[in-house]
Amino acid sequence: MDPMEQARHHMVAEQLASRDIQDARVLDAMRRVPRHAFVPAEREHEAYLDRPVPIAEGQTISQPYIVALTAQALQIGPDARVLEIGAGSGYAAAVLAELAREVVTVERHPLLAAEAAARLASLRYGNIWVVTGDGTRGYPERAPYDAIAVTASGPRVPKALLHQLAPGGRMVIPVGPDEHQQELVLVTRGSEDGVFSEQNLGAVRFVPLVGEDGWARADGR
Template identity: 55%
Template structure:
């Protein structure tokens, strides 16, 4: 039986998908080298874990292509030691990459199946500085604010006010925004003062819609999940 050389695939990804396309932040490149992306994708597509495209994960969602993950994290300008908020945990891969740079990572996922799976994978890898919450990501995670950096892995019609208020002065928020739920511009917002924010367009992107009270609205089919932090063993509390 053939055995996949995962470290070699990670090296190839970093050299040909990231560095060759302009990602230069050494901390980001090193983090992408260390985190096993294959652990965050389903068994059926595991051999494609390092291909240059999104891949399907549970609940009909996708994991972003490696370049987009690296590009967005680099855009945060992390120096190391920050508190970072991620909206849209998905399988937990980006949170794991962030954990290699930041002091603490707080990630919010609205789909319980994904939140539980992300927490379980993260803990199985021995990562201890990531906390996962299931709930409305557009409202952020105010208990741990302010954050030095916030990254959003879904596209909203505008920047949620809750996320802006939870950003530390001098901090950066990277988020896809656009009037079309399937096509957005990636913008980086820097908080200048209590009331002043500076924004810049950095890329054209296509993300899933940001669903929530300050996004594209609540899901139409399912009852909105009550926000809850996933305990250490990654089991969802269904009281």
């Protein structure tokens, strides 16, 4: 086992399995995806630490625990179609792609989108589509989605994402009035009546969700 693989297995054991991540498919996905391939080269040594890592355009690659918590809460089946908002470096999309039939990930920064697409292609993820655009509008062309993962915090759950969530589907999104007050929320759509319900998964801190139905400016104001 090479040092990076060893670090990855240690991450799963110490940061995930020892906490509340018990979904075997999620743990296996986290073991398989080479997180160090998704961080800047000069930060490769930080890839398997229990914290987010800065990437280009003022964005971050989320803490491993948050990626795993989101994936576990979404309860993604092998035939699921998943929408991710905020591709970043492509890491979370890769984890989701290990669990689902297909993943569409929307990134508003063209540079990040292009780099993520190239990186995912080099790692042979053929079931991920990287789209450049306003994530708060989702991607209706391939809706509805069985699961939606949002990796930036907005002031509310965007209506477009609610409309694109399939009956019985689940969405995880950080919501809060500013960068200091955010909660990770699980939104579930009833399979029969289509009614939405919410569950608070805990306090978090994410970069701002910028767009038509999010924050108007990158600084969150």
